């Protein structure tokens with residue numbers, strides 16, 4: 645069972661144990677941010693919370709964010725993740741998201757930032773009036789997955805530097821994993837940790853993720869799981 649937690653009058657988080665979805669409502673429409681790891685019924689869960697017309701946006705297309713996509717006739721996704729999504733056999737009907745797009749739910753504009761690195765088409769959403777950054781997997785205090793062919797840690801650093809430059813625009817970060825919420829200062833720390841990994845200044849521990857040998861780099865504020 646998903647745990648549904650009301651954040652404020654127009655925002656909910658839907659926790660499925662491993663990953664977190666968000667439902668955001670405005671005056672006119674509602675937006676589900678991601679559709680979970682094991683929730684083909686994500687749409688019904690969202691519709692039990694609002695009667696506004698509902699759309700879906702994927703922060704990226706890792707399998708733990710797209711399980712309920714098939715219940716929607718279309719969904720917003722950055723084209724950078726289309727190949728990855730199709731590779732997993734995901735159903736089509738994407739509506740392309742571009743950097744700088746603003747989705748307005750009615751008095752609630754959400755600005756899209758393309759932040760490649762964790763995946764090629766990862767996005768963050770700035771809830772402009774609420775001063776909240778919805779960060780997907782890219783800013784969080786759990787383990788950030790950076791192993792496999794589609795990850796790029798140098799791009800990840802550049803994307804987080806860009807978010808860091810926007811820090812005056814948000815007071816809270818709402819991530820898909822780990823603690824909720826997290827402080828914007830976490831972005832600085834993640835940049836520093838990722839740089840240490842790239843520069844070979846920190847040693848990791850070899851471990852296994854679903855039969856794949858990987859390297860875990862643990863910092864006090866988060867971890868990174870990288871290629872060996």
Ligand SMILES: [Zn+2]
Nearest residue numbers: 706708781820
């Ligand atoms: Zn995830």
